[in-house]
Amino acid sequence: MLEFIQEKLGRAMASLSGKGLLTEADVDAALRELRVSLLEADVALPAIKHLMANVRERAVGEAVLRGANPGQLVVKIVYDALVELLGTETPLELKASPPAVILMCGLQGGGKTTTSGKLAKWLQETQKKSVMLASLDVYRPAAIEQLAILADKTGAQSFGHESTDVMVRAKAAMAEAKKRSVDVLILDTAGRLAVDETLMAELVAVRDLVKPTASLLVADGQTGQVAVEVAKAFHDQINLTGLVLTRMDGDARGGAALSMRHVTGVPIVFLGMGEQVGALEPFRPEGLAGRILGQGDVVALVGKLQAAAASEDGSKLEEKMMQGKALDMNDLKKQMLMMKRMGGMSGLMDMLPGMGALKGKIDPSKVDDKVIVRQVAVIDSMTAQERKTPAMLNAKRRIRIAKGCGLSVHDVNKVVKMHEQMNQMTKMMKSGKLAAMMKGMKR
Ligand SMILES: Nc1nc2c(ncn2[C@@H]2O[C@H](COP(=O)(O)OP(=O)(O)OP(=O)(O)O)[C@@H](O)[C@H]2O)c(=O)[nH]1
Ligand SMILES: [Mg+2]
CATH class of the missing domain: 3.40.50.300 (P-loop containing nucleotide triphosphate hydrolases)
Structure with a gap:
């Protein structure tokens, strides 16, 4: 079924490849196919409606990734919405004085x-x-x-x-x-x-x-x-x-x-x-x-699209770094989310050029998902202006941000520090010092 949808979508949105963005009409065409197939999978109408609305909202305006076709992208969005609708893994509640x-x-x-x-x-x-x-x-x-x-x-x-x-x-x-x-x-x-x-x-x-x-x-x-x-x-x-x-x-x-x-x-x-x-x-x-969508392949597809998204984000970031442009908190957040998608630090190390040498020198367990989620929460409670201009993050603002995300000022300071380090790295990249340093490390 998945292939069928992808193919249909591919055709329905053939005009799309040039545009690079999913339009409302494209998404609607895709969702019509999907609706039928969800009905076939015995999904009740209220759930389908909920899902469709959710998918439409997420999909319209979404950029089509390199290495993926629009049909695949919509399937991925539907898959994500389905996962969300199915709820999280809930352990069996057994907390009680026995029995x-x-x-x-x-x-x-x-x-x-x-x-x-x-x-x-x-x-x-x-x-x-x-x-x-x-x-x-x-x-x-x-x-x-x-x-x-x-x-x-x-x-x-x-x-x-x-x-x-x-x-x-x-x-x-x-x-x-x-x-x-x-x-x-x-x-x-x-x-x-x-x-x-x-x-x-x-x-x-x-x-x-x-x-x-x-x-x-x-x-x-x-x-x-x-x-x-x-x-x-x-x-x-x-x-x-x-x-x-x-x-x-x-x-x-x-x-x-x-x-x-x-x-x-x-x-x-x-x-x-x-x-x-x-x-x-x-x-x-x-x-x-994956099963509701008809086959296990959806997992492979999701992996592929995540990799594509990460490498696309990665190459944009890399370009900015190479040009020695200052990176803001939005860039840092992007980098963190990328890390999370790629399965933590080691995945990211493989993607960034020259970073392979740093592998093994950083303990990946220190950069686990939870830490990343906290760091992103810190950035999310900054104002748009603060994210663009991290230099304005004085003590008073840091206290407000900490309150906003329910973490400590220490956590906020760590993120600010990370941002500084990221920009130092950018400067080093531009001056070629980083490459020299890497060489030194290899020896
Ligand atoms: N294939 C398959 N069969 C199952 C599964 N779970 C239960 N069954 C079968 O379904 C039939 C009914 O299972 P029971 O556990 O007796 O069902 P019940 O709800 O206790 O039935 P009552 O006590 O009569 O209400 C049995 O033949 C089971 O072997 C399953 O996950 N897969
Ligand atoms: Mg019984």
Whole structure:
């Protein structure tokens, strides 16, 4: 599908290559194609509309990069918007005085019991938690047995209790988990064919009793639009903390996941990737965005475009430096963002001419993403004038900037210092001293 869009866009915007900027008409043509394909991927209309508006705003006026065609650029913008819409990676919330209680809910056959087993394995193996599995499904014959088998398979503790009263079982499971001092208690509940009042009331009663740390909706990722209504209904009643989409090993493109996330605002936490207990993946927005767009190639494309953007920014900056022009805070910010895009200091070192020699002399861990984000925050709280004329940054202004970004004056001073160093380097470049210095270092 991705190729198809790229090709169509390429054609729709053939006239564009000369202009170098995406116009509103170009973008609209591109978005028409995209809309169809998102509908095919089962993305709900409100989510599509939101996405389209977002993409249009970002894309119009965007410069087409060297080494990329307009179609690719729009796909990249759509991909970024999709990643954003899918939300960040949200770790499962387990902070509670033990036991943390995870309440599993969802429609019949959605994968609650299987996912309970998978979660037990994941929590024990990757989070080093002790886990107890307890079934509150007293309706389906063999449901309790099914969970006990999973406990056995994963080495989780099992909950044997003879009562067929859901509330009695819930209470006893809580007491038992406390007594055995397990870290996490997973409560598997009965499925419902549709959103059913009696069962929903029971689920609410259980929730009020156990006060879960996490309430997860387990939903079949292959169901299309209905999933959205189901998620809404469960969220209204239970106040979900996370979504788990199962059967993502099938050929569903994952549009339902996006829609559910968009409509409820509840983060997706896991994807079920098969029937085996090991088939559970923490959710990654990039992966699913690529899948919704139709193929993994989007990742390679994104990488390529990032490299193109960075080298374009890089060569502009380099040109300015070579000419010995003074660089302002905007240039510094550009340089920092470039660093971030290129995966930190070492990536940038490879790009700037002559910088290879400095490699190994600078500890890249000191220039990690977090540091860069802070430095950019400092520059962002400067006024436009201050960014253009860093010399005007007196003590009073620095205090204001520090307040503005919630960092210390020390942090502001560091950025000002960096800017000075950058300009010293520029002067050295012009005079050829830098090259001489590099030679010296190599020896
Ligand atoms: N392919 C695939 N199958 C899955 C996945 N998760 C669950 N299943 C299968 O879906 C079926 C139903 O799973 P259950 O875990 O029993 O579903 P449930 O929600 O507990 O069902 P009820 O208790 O009847 O409401 C089983 O055959 C599972 O093996 C998944 O991620 N991928
Ligand atoms: Mg079940």
